[in-house]
Amino acid sequence: MRLVIKYGGTSISSAKDIQNVAKYISTLSKKNEIVVVCSATSGTTDDLIEISESIKKENKSKAEQLASKITNRHKQLAKQTIKKSDVRKKLILKLEEDFAELLALIDGMVLLGEVTARSMDYLISFGERLSVKLVSAAIRDIGKKSIPLTGKEVGIVTDSNFGESKPLMDTTRLRVSKTVDGLFSKKTIPVVGGFAGADQHGHVTTFGRGGSDYSATTIASCLKADEIWLMSDVDGLMTADPKIVKNAKLLKEVSYVEAVEMALFGAKQIHPRTFEPLISKKIPMKIRSSFNVKNEGTLVTASPSASVKNTVKCVSNVKNNGLIDIRGGSMVGNPGTAAKIFATLAKAGINVMMISQNPSESSITIVVKNSDLDKAVSALEMELLGKIIKKLEVTTDVAIIALIGSGMRGTVGVASKVFGSIQKNKVNVSMITQGSSEMNLAFIVKNSDTSAAVRALHNEFELDKIN
Numbered sequence: 001m002r003l004v005i006k007y008g009g010t011s012i013s014s015a016k017d018i019q020n021v022a023k024y025i026s027t028l029s030k031k032n033e034i035v036v037v038c039s040a041t042s043g044t045t046d047d048l049i050e051i052s053e054s055i056k057k058e059n060k061s062k063a064e065q066l067a068s069k070i071t072n073r074h075k076q077l078a079k080q081t082i083k084k085s086d087v088r089k090k091l092i093l094k095l096e097e098d099f100a101e102l103l104a105l106i107d108g109m110v111l112l113g114e115v116t117a118r119s120m121d122y123l124i125s126f127g128e129r130l131s132v133k134l135v136s137a138a139i140r141d142i143g144k145k146s147i148p149l150t151g152k153e154v155g156i157v158t159d160s161n162f163g164e165s166k167p168l169m170d171t172t173r174l175r176v177s178k179t180v181d182g183l184f185s186k187k188t189i190p191v192v193g194g195f196a197g198a199d200q201h202g203h204v205t206t207f208g209r210g211g212s213d214y215s216a217t218t219i220a221s222c223l224k225a226d227e228i229w230l231m232s233d234v235d236g237l238m239t240a241d242p243k244i245v246k247n248a249k250l251l252k253e254v255s256y257v258e259a260v261e262m263a264l265f266g267a268k269q270i271h272p273r274t275f276e277p278l279i280s281k282k283i284p285m286k287i288r289s290s291f292n293v294k295n296e297g298t299l300v301t302a303s304p305s306a307s308v309k310n311t312v313k314c315v316s317n318v319k320n321n322g323l324i325d326i327r328g329g330s331m332v333g334n335p336g337t338a339a340k341i342f343a344t345l346a347k348a349g350i351n352v353m354m355i356s357q358n359p360s361e362s363s364i365t366i367v368v369k370n371s372d373l374d375k376a377v378s379a380l381e382m383e384l385l386g387k388i389i390k391k392l393e394v395t396t397d398v399a400i401i402a403l404i405g406s407g408m409r410g411t412v413g414v415a416s417k418v419f420g421s422i423q424k425n426k427v428n429v430s431m432i433t434q435g436s437s438e439m440n441l442a443f444i445v446k447n448s449d450t451s452a453a454v455r456a457l458h459n460e461f462e463l464d465k466i467n
């Protein structure tokens with residue numbers, strides 16, 4: 001089989017874990033062609049982002065301090081992970097080159113006194129540059145041929161939308177398959193850095209936070225891989241957050257569309273565009289844990305087998321959001337009101353998570369993250385208060401509860417079951433949305449009612465008996 005196997009940061013953040021990954025890959029590579037894709041080690045991307053914050057504040061010493069924290073972490077890992085001294089020495093030399101470049105970059109950015117989207121992408125791509133060298137060296141350390149590659153080196157070509165780029169698939173397909181086929185023919189295992197690529201001018205670009213998943217599916221699609229596995233520290237997608245529901249179950253099989261909904265609603269953090277490259281080629285994905293490889297995890301396919309017939313497959317929750325109720329008489333029958341509201345929020349860089357408007361058109365309710373709430377309210381007040389908006393009513397600390405499952409489509413009585421059981425638990429619902437695809441029914445409760453609501457629905461739909 002041709003496999004793309006992607007490791008999240010937590011799977012490659014200690015010497016023992018990196019060695020286990022190397023052993024696992026080495027064993028699998030006897031019978032399969034494998035491309036490994038890696039995230040940065042835990043915390044590294046966050047540290048790089050903090051470096052950019054320090055540069056903005058003109059705090060060079062803080063930036064350098066963080067850079068040496070990253071340096072030490074990786075050197076330490078290199079020393080603990082790699083047993084053969086020649087492999088270890090070469091690795092440390094390569095890492096030293098990256099550290100020197102990182103410091104030079106910080107110098108340059110401090111000198112210019114600015115962090116542009118382009119320099120930011122270059123900066124935050126360092127995490128994966130370092131992690132792939134560690135993992136690839138660990139594979140060489142146990143006697144297999146392997147080389148580390150950045151997204152740019154493997155051939156991922158993107159548009160120039162720094163911070164949120166997209167691969168240009170035709171060019172990318174040609175380049176990635178050429179690079180990888182060349183390595184496969186030499187029995188060399190490529191270890192590719194996720195998250196980043198380069199635009200047509202060769203400038204490093206990234207896909208946005210969590211983008212390594214997207215790198216992995218892009219590569220899988222280019223290579224027409226038989227399967228892609230996302231390895232992390234969770235066993236797969238669950239029927240609910242196991243911290244809330246004791247008998248939450250692992251979902252054995254879900255469809256791409258369901259997985260997209262589950263990813264967006266935070267059941268497991270997966271980059272939202274991850275599934276796009278898989279859909280046309282129908283490449284199956286497994287979501288698995290690197291700490292429990294006996295478990296097959298969750299299989300994500302175009303059309304899951306009919307064995308799982310539940311209408312609802314998962315109850316997910318996202319806490320800590322704010323709800324803004326936007327009211328005004330002149331919103332009624334006034335085309336363009338919604339456009340103005342959303343344009344204002346977009347200009348302020350605010351992501352709107354839920355929207356509803358009642359048919360009288362006198363109010364529009366939106367949900368944003370708590371952390372975006374102040375910015376959203378002040379943007380709306382500055383631009384639109386006294387014009388189309390008469391009043392803004394804000395509720396903080398609310399949770400989104402979402403039921404996900406394609407079996408809800410066309411099934412009568414789902415809503416009454418949902419709200420019946422919520423009512424029995426005396427939980428108040430302050431907003432409801434359901435897309436007409438009926439894949440996802442979501443509503444808002446107080447943060448403090450989250451657990452009660454999730455448990456009630458998990459019981460009501462008997463999700464503990466799902467498999």
Ligand code: ASP
Binds near residue numbers: 008211
């Ligand atoms: N290292 C990047 C991040 O933390 C990309 C990834 O992990 O997928 O967002």
Ligand code: MG
Binds near residue numbers: 008009039040212
């Ligand atoms: Mg990650």
